[in-house]
Amino acid sequence: MNAGQQTTRRLASRAGQSICRSCKDTRARNYASAAAAAVQTEDQIAQHVPPVAQISPSTSYAVNAGVVLSRPPQITRDLHPFESAFFLYQRRLNERLALPFTRYFYFKKRTPADLEWKRKMRQRLTPARDIGRYKGYGEEAWNDEILVGAKESDLQWQVERLLKDSEQSGIEGQVEEGGEGSSTPNAGKKVEHEPVERPMPRVTEADLKNDVKSLNRALQRTLYLLVKNKEGHWMFPQDKLANETLHAAAHRILGLAGGVNMNTWVVGNVPIGHHQQDYLEPTKTASGLNEFGLKTFFMKARIMAGQANLKDNKLGLTDFKWLAKDEIQKEVDRKYWQSIKNMLAER
Amino acid sequence: MALRELPLRTASAFCSHVRPVAQLVRPSFRRNSSSEALYGIEPWSPFSVPPPSEELSKTFDPVARSKLRRRGKRELPPSRYQYRPPKYYRGRLHPHQPPPVSDPSSRLFQPGPFSLPRLEQTYQSTIAPDVLTLTYQHYPPGYRAPKLDQRLREWTGESPYFRNRPLRPPRGRGDHLRLLTPPRTFRNVPKITKVTIHSMVPEAQENSAHLHVAGMIVQAISNIRATTHKARHNVVGWGLREGKYVSVTANMEREDAHHFLAKLVDVVLPRIKEWKGVPASSGDGAGNMTFGLTPDQVALFPEVEVNYDAYPPKMIPGCHITIQTDATNNKDARLLLQAIGLPFFGKLND
Incomplete structure (x- = not known):
């Protein structure tokens, strides 16, 4: 059968004048190639002479x-859901593979900033502020995939987390979660951060x-x-x-x-x-x-x-x-x- | 066995439900080499399976499941179920081959990219088309470029030593030829390939603390582990002694380079007082542009500002920033950097 097909193709190609597609294109553009050919045939040495205009300007x-x-x-454009999921996956992989955050280079011991950092780390378990609650080290580090319907890979969610992180001091969540936990000295104090300007709507x-x-x-x-x-x-x-x-x-x-x-x-x-x-x-x-x-x-x-x-x-x-x-x-x-x-x- | 007892028609109907591919590829007169392989393809795809139900996905807790599974049993050591790639490469013929670098289990794996930088999107959507329009040179159809067979001169003369001798070096002082600029098409629009930060601290020869501070700063602003370099020669004028550590560099590519440039152009450079711009005399003729920042300009980077107290103020170094593009001359490189937002001043170096 294969042999038969080949013969047919050969016959079909012989029937008409076969010409490949690129040759056909150049042949169709005869207005320029004719002029160029005229120039190129007359002196092959000066090859870079551009083709001249047509001799008889009767048509215009x-x-x-x-x-x-x-x-x-x-x-910036909206990311495809696959792109944002991929970026979140790579960030969580990075949490697993990167060296630990050098905390004392950024926060001096026993300063309010250091206490705030500790509170926030207890809540989100990781130095990264916009990848959700995930711990890159330890027993459960394998659990880096988000569940169906989770919002973590969404850009808007990540922006919200960043804004919240800069506005809040980490106490707010503790007060909410337990009324009986109000005996801790932190609960009474309220640390006010300056409100952050929201980004303009997209x-x-x-x-x-x-x-x-x-x-x-x-x-x-x-x-x-x-x-x-x-x-x-x-x-x-x-x-x-x-x-x-x-x-x-x-x-x-x-x-x-x-x-x-x-x-x-x-x-x-x-x-x-x-x-x-x-x-x-x-x-x-x-x-x-x-x-x-x-x-x-x-x-x-x-x-x-x-x-x-x-x-x-x-x-x-x-x-x-x-x-x-x-x-x-x-x-x-x-x-x-x-x-x-x-x-x-x-x- | 059960199928054999069924009537023929029932069996075929049943089979057509189970294996739609068998029906799809019914024996035809055309026989291709891929026909055999088609029978091996599984008929269903993972995308045709419906997602799990609402309540199932809500109650699903992977951590609790794994705890439940190994309740009462001691957990296996990680080496029992975790693949470790070989520590050393033992050649192509060794049965234990390391996985590719893109595999997260590889020892050389580096995560990323983590984002799609804004500057890269601007480049794709705006800068590259504009640069193409600005630098496009039109040739009429049928034009053939002059042939450049040999750019170097041969030795001509009677001397027998001229035969088979290497070509004469280029004219002038330089010992290398300049790059050729190919005609501009949409494929060779210049783009940023790499950004290098280089900070030289000769004081580090006496007190290594300078080098540590410079390394921390370069690392903080570039997001790349800094590399240290020794002085290769004694230079009395600059106070360099051979073999002493004097400088740190960081090489940024892709995402890091784009984030760094965006930060530089939008945050740092506008805050410098009376900054004239990048000297237009910069450029090595191969698409690389360099300019310097003084110590108090380096301190304006947001990563340094956030814990400015951590660095001894006298030890904050200046740095040189080299932006490498794949332009082939200074003019195109300058055009690209101007489009990104770097102003140039002074005498042009073309």
Whole structure:
């Protein structure tokens, strides 16, 4: 059977002109390889001469400059449950393998700090403050796995433990657990620690309202400025390239589209992607060329401060949104998405 | 035996429940080399088993269970049920081979990573794409780079001694060639590979307490065991005597390096008064940047501040911090470090 299959394959390959995939790709790109081949054949010695432009410029494309204005992620991403479980497991392993904490290097004997340390160690059994109640040495050190539904690997839980550790002195728990234990001298005294400032919430108000015009939304993702043009299509802000560089055009377009209220930085001088739009009918330009379509080259820009404002903009834009990558896919055309998707950051 | 007495149809129905794989891989005309192996695969996966019930997981207490199991019996010594890897490596052919280093039972195992550093996430999401955009050089399709076959010159002349002689050293004073910078792609965006803290305390030759303090501080701020180094030569100008311990270093990689850099950039450097930045003349041309911190700047690290009293104030050392990147020239390394948040000042070293 194997032999039969091989024969079939061989016959099938002989039937048509077989060509491997990479060769097919290079053959399809004849616009450049033809020019390059022309250059390379004429002198093999000067190999680094770049290919020249096509000789007959009868066909042409209009050139646009676009700006991909983005706000980078502001906070760390949420860990996958497997990642956080792995990190907790490694921390507990570390407790088992590390040398003991050098207590007297950090707490002088018989000081309040030392007493507090002893109280806290009695409660959590380990110097680490955010791995839960676990002892790395001794008989039960093998018991380092957390049970089903335990919260120890959760980041929020760990943050809470750290905050609690810095706010409390270890007495609070003792008072609660036994009323009869109030005879100890510690129970009467109350050690006040300064309240610690809580971290800002990772989910903001704009997230809850799904306010796509706000830059405070989706702090873990990269947000991109998407605008609605005169025809009602959502796209990145773009304009005709005048007699200027792409970098200068990006600055101009940002000024015309978003207003002057944004502090932006155009990253580099090279475009990060392009989109080609073919006309149904080739049009004649003023210089007598056949224009077959429109090519847009996208420059990358970052917003540092401010907010877009479309009031009396020169490009005729009607609306704007700050969207993450997967939300952009729902708004733009399929063809546009195909050409922009690879230049947008996943996170 | 019982199956043999069942009617054929009942038996086949029963079998199809027990071994779905046997049904899945029914004999077909196509016969692959993996067909035999498919019969050996167990049909169920651990993920198809439902988790334990609510009450069972609530009442489960591993410590109590283990105590119950060995009630009345004396516990075995650990060596009876705990695997110990061999202490010495006795060669490839010895039957008792040590486990891989990633195995927690290995003697060389080091736990980690413990977190996903914020700086590393920023690098992945923001810095690396920006550096790629900034340093990208476009070549039109069909461009072929000029061939560089030999960067060193040959000996040319009539002398018979020139034949088969090694190539001439590079021009100028240096005895080594500079690194080549390959065209920038998404695969070779420069990144931080290592951070080294080096603290030199020549006073340690008279009083070793200086070395101990320096070691404790370097260890505290780097989270890595410090290594001590001896002076290799007598240097009268610097007061060095050969064979005396004079310095400590710590090499940080991956998670430790990222945490250290984030701490340095966000906590320590902003608190230094009138700090001008990293001298832009720094850099060895191979992507490594070095700058120094004075003793009172080292004391600003949060790990030192938390028990500042434990260190004799006169003995707190200064240190040099070398940030190693896999950039191949100073310009790219500086760009990366600027993106991370280190300012540079003064004359550029390119």
